[in-house]
C-alpha cells in the first residue's frame with residue numbers, strides 16, 4: 007500500500023512540474039484592494055499580493071499589486087515596517103500556491119509596536135537629498151536596523167521628488183530594496199544603507 011501511494015505521489019509530482027499556476031493580476035494605486043483578470047504564471051512563479059502603505063503625516067497612500075512572481079524568501083509573508091519622524095512605510099508581501107489564491111482581499115497583519123531597545127537617528131524631507139536629524143527614535147517589534155535613504159522617489163499618485171529619510175526598519179530591508187515595490191517607485195537611488 008505504501009509503495010502504491012508513493013508511486014502515485016511521484017507521478018503527480020511529475021505532472022505538476024509541467025503545470026503553471028493561474029493567478030489574479032491587478033495594480034491599484036489608490037487603495038488596498040483590487041480585482042483584475044486571471045492569467046497564467048510562468049513555470050517557476052506563484053501567486054502574490056503586495057500591499058504598500060506610504061504615509062506622511064495624515065496623508066495615507068495605499069497601493070496593492072496582485073500577480074505572479076518567483077517566491078522570494080526574504081519578503082515572503084512578512085511585513086517590512088519602516089518608520090521615521092514623519093514618514094511611515096509598511097510593505098506586506100503574501101505568497102500563495104493554488105490557482106487564483108490571491109483573489110480575495112487580504113489585510114496587513116497588525117504591527118508589533120513594543121519597543122525593542124534599538125534607537126536610530128530620524129528625519130524626513132522632500133525637495134532635498136539631505137535631511138537634518140531631528141534626534142533619535144525608539145524602534146519597535148522587528149525593527150533591528152537603522153535605515154538611511156536618499157534619492158528621487160514617488161509615492162503613489164504623486165510626482166517624483168527628491169527625498170531623504172532616516173529611521174528604524176526590519177533587518178534585511180536594504181537587500182530587498184525598491185525593485186520589490188509596485189506602488190512606490192524610485193527613479194534614482196543615491197543612498198540606501200541599513201546598519
Ligand SMILES: *[C@@H]1O[C@H](CO)[C@@H](O)[C@H](O)[C@H]1NC(C)=O
Pocket residue numbers: 038059060061066068094096114
Ligand atoms: C497606514 O499607515 C498609517 C501609519 O502607520 C496607519 O496609521 C494606517 O492605519 C495605515 N492604514 C492601513 C489601511 O493600513
Ligand SMILES: *[C@@H]1O[C@H](CO)[C@@H](O)[C@H](O)[C@H]1NC(C)=O
Pocket residue numbers: 082083100101102103
Ligand atoms: C505564506 O502563507 C501561505 C498562506 O498562509 C502559506 O501557504 C505559505 O506556506 C506561507 N509561506 C511561508 C514561506 O511561510
Ligand SMILES: *[C@@H]1O[C@H](CO)[C@@H](O)[C@H](O)[C@H]1NC(C)=O
Pocket residue numbers: 118119120121122146147148
Ligand atoms: C514584539 O516585539 C518585542 C520586541 O522586539 C518582542 O520581544 C516580542 O516578542 C514581540 N511580540 C510578538 C508577538 O512577536
